[in-house]
Amino acid sequence: MKSTFTLVLVFLALSCSAAAQGSSADAEIVGRISAATVLVLSGQGAGRLSSISTGIIVRPNGVVLTAYHAVKDAREVQIRLHTGEVYDRVILLGADERRDVAALRITAAGLPTLPLGVGAEAQPGETVYVVSGSSGLGWSASKGIVAALRAADEVPGAGQGFRLLQFTAPVSGGASGGPVVDSHGSLLGIITKGFEANAGGPAAAGFAVPIEAVIGLADETGTMALGSGATLQMPTNPTPSSAAAVSSSTGDMLRSARTAVVTSRSMYFTPETLERAMASEKGFDALGIAFVKDMRVADLVINVDRPLFTYTFTYSVMDSKTSRILDAGKVTAIDGGAAAGKIAKQLVAKWSKVRGAGPPSKAN
Numbered sequence: 001m002k003s004t005f006t007l008v009l010v011f012l013a014l015s016c017s018a019a020a021q022g023s024s025a026d027a028e029i030v031g032r033i034s035a036a037t038v039l040v041l042s043g044q045g046a047g048r049l050s051s052i053s054t055g056i057i058v059r060p061n062g063v064v065l066t067a068y069h070a071v072k073d074a075r076e077v078q079i080r081l082h083t084g085e086v087y088d089r090v091i092l093l094g095a096d097e098r099r100d101v102a103a104l105r106i107t108a109a110g111l112p113t114l115p116l117g118v119g120a121e122a123q124p125g126e127t128v129y130v131v132s133g134s135s136g137l138g139w140s141a142s143k144g145i146v147a148a149l150r151a152a153d154e155v156p157g158a159g160q161g162f163r164l165l166q167f168t169a170p171v172s173g174g175a176s177g178g179p180v181v182d183s184h185g186s187l188l189g190i191i192t193k194g195f196e197a198n199a200g201g202p203a204a205a206g207f208a209v210p211i212e213a214v215i216g217l218a219d220e221t222g223t224m225a226l227g228s229g230a231t232l233q234m235p236t237n238p239t240p241s242s243a244a245a246v247s248s249s250t251g252d253m254l255r256s257a258r259t260a261v262v263t264s265r266s267m268y269f270t271p272e273t274l275e276r277a278m279a280s281e282k283g284f285d286a287l288g289i290a291f292v293k294d295m296r297v298a299d300l301v302i303n304v305d306r307p308l309f310t311y312t313f314t315y316s317v318m319d320s321k322t323s324r325i326l327d328a329g330k331v332t333a334i335d336g337g338a339a340a341g342k343i344a345k346q347l348v349a350k351w352s353k354v355r356g357a358g359p360p361s362k363a364n
Helices: 002-036 215-219 248-256 271-280 336-355
Strands: 037-043 049-059 063-067 076-080 091-096 101-105 127-132 140-151 163-167 179-182 187-191 206-210 259-264 300-305 312-319 325-332
Touching: 002 037, 002 127, 002 140, 002 179, 037 063, 049 187, 049 215, 049 300, 063 187, 063 215, 091 215, 101 215, 127 187, 140 206, 248 325, 248 336, 259 271, 271 300, 271 336, 300 336, 312 336, 325 336
Parallel strands: 259 300
Antiparallel strands: 037 049, 037 076, 049 063, 063 101, 091 101, 127 140, 127 179, 140 163, 163 206, 179 187, 187 206, 300 312, 312 325
16 A cells, blocks of 8 residues: 555656646747747838737848738838847848748847748647737747648638648737747747638637748848838737727727728728728718828728638727727628628727717817
8 A cells, every 4th residue: 555655656746747847848948939039010101000910030130030911011110029129120021922921131130040840741739839929919928739731722711822830829919920839949830811710719720831931031132121110119008809898098089080091901801891881881970980091191090801711800990199909809701891891880889889979079
């Protein structure tokens, strides 16, 4: 009996030791990944923040791989390192639009990088780590496994002609462009724009482009200077992850707004679609809000996106002067027209509660 008890104690001690070692190993790997991970802030001009994405340093001399869609139409770009250093001058070296990956360069040297793995050789069940600007919160870490290696043709809306690494580590808005890393600390892939395969479902699937398919971008010699991001700032409050009720602190901004501009980061949705849907929605006329095309004269910026591989359309409403997110939400729809109708219904209903029956009167 005594020997059995001793064996149990030894087993428990070994289990606790293994758990502690595993936890320490996780922390060590995440630390290395975080050091090489950056946040990419993109704006539409005059310091108006339009998106936060993630990037990974792949060359010590300041070359970063990130999501192409995040910088494609940006008028200003800023890169933030884990150390707190900020770079406002960014050069676009090259891009692979099919795979949604771009190579950027900042004027830095001696930056930390990760060894390169081979994403296409990753085996289902292998442990992987992700560090990203998930939901706008920088350097958020998650852990999962490799689920499969798939042809993009197998994933609805992904495109054709390349492979995708499917993984289970949880990710959310802002993870696009971030790294997927194996248990040895080697970089396996870059997270693509459409990281949610099951829109609204309980199980989320992440997808990344194998690093070997895009690392050549780091050696491109492009010299396209992106607009200075010197005036871009992180949001003062986290972006809501669902269609939350508009708080009293943001109500004043919504009540005083007279003009709005609609922007879209998706090829499946046009600004005009939402403008028409809102104009036809009952109660919109009473709001006293006019749509404009010039962001410089807009009080509100409504941005709509649809992550690839999904039927989820997300939207956010931002105050153009402060870049503060006033409202956000998502709908599931088969196409942009159906999504516009649902978004319009949500926005008009919520704005009507805040603004009342008509536009606010001008202050004396």
